Amino acid sequence: MHIDWFVFFCQIVNLLLLLFLLKKFLYGRIIGAMDAREARIASTFADAEKSREAARESAERYEKRLRDLDAHVDAAMNRARDDAEAHRKELMDKAREEVDGLQARWVETLKSERDAFLADLRRLAGTQIYSITRRVLRDLADVELEQRIVEILMERIQTMDEEERGKFRASLADGGTITVQSAFDIPDVERQKLDDVIHRCINGETQVVFEKSDNVMTGYELKTDGHKIAWSIKDYLDSLEERFYHALYEEAQEKR
């Protein structure tokens, strides 16, 4: 067993050479690649962590937005519901008002129609009653209605008490005329009679003026400047109108 010194030094050189070569071709490269991979993995993990953090933040942000949105939607829904309720009430009130207005107008129209109908009825009834009465009187009693009216007026003047006559006279004290208004033309004979009765019973000097009224319901009127006496079929017609009014009203109530 011996040591060959040449080989010994050669081996030292060989090993140092091997150390150099391996350092150059193996360790440096492998460690570089490993470190690069580790760095890459670390950066990948860091990126992943960053992404995860970003994702978490995004998720939180969107969750918050979703919650806000939900709250907003709830508030909007409540507001919309309240608005709709208010609008419904407003529309209902408006509709009620319109219905009330329509009803009022309808009632008004109905009333005016009723009044018009009653007025027409009154006018027509007055005319008819007047003509019927004339015919009945003529047929049954051979009496002219106008003549009879004049007679009644004369009777009235003649049977007038002193107090009433005093009122006529007082109103004629300052002058003026007595007007006899009737719905028909009084014949001259009857006029003369009436004129006489007035002059005899009320005032002998007063001028008597005869006027014809367009209104058939007038009957007759004897009037001075401050006092008058009259007869007309108005009272009968009022009674008739009242009965018609009640009949219409009761029928309307039953229909309702």
Next chain:
Amino acid sequence: MEVVAIDQISPDQVILFAWGFVTINATLAYTWLIMGLLVVGSIAITGNLSSERTMSRWQNMLEVIVGTIRSEIHDIAHEGSDTYFPFIATLFLFILFSNVFTFIPGYVAPTSSLTTTAALAILVFIAVPMYGIAKNGILEYLKEYFRPTFIFFPFHVMGEFSRTLALAVRLFGNLMSHEKVIAILLAVTPLFFPVVMQVLGLLIGLIQAYIFAILAMVYIASATQTHEETEHKPKKETEPVKI
């Protein structure tokens, strides 16, 4: 034909070429073979290294080997392990590959030559004070020989030499004896038993490579860290006793 005859105790004795004092023997030839394999293999594998997540199997193997050596060195040296890594890794890889190829007929491990192991041990012998001085400075390093007292100086010096000698002889003895045992067994029982011994030889070769590299690392670590430990050891303070 046997490269190393049974009466030739070392591959140094197999002279391939001689010219004056220049002697090319089997030890050098096989050393160059191993060197060539390591360097060419390294160049071939590291030629297209990938730092991506996917890599070749060869790169993966190299990364496992290099990573394991690195972590072993780090376990012992803790800090500055990358400074010692190329030296220790080269020792380990050279010895490992020298030993592993012994199963090839006709191959003789260069490490079964005392010349090679002595060269390896001398390299360690030189490297230990070099790293120690580089780390702590020459004065601090030399002071270590006089600790705890100057009386220990000769023992320290003896220790340096004896452990170097032990490194060289341990590796040489194990590898040489293994080859001789194989040669003897082949002569005695040529069937089966030598195969088992070859397998055992692979294990011994691996263990010896590991032991050599680890011991070298321990020596270097002791030279660089002993001083630090003594320097940073906290001094015990005597507390005043209250009477």
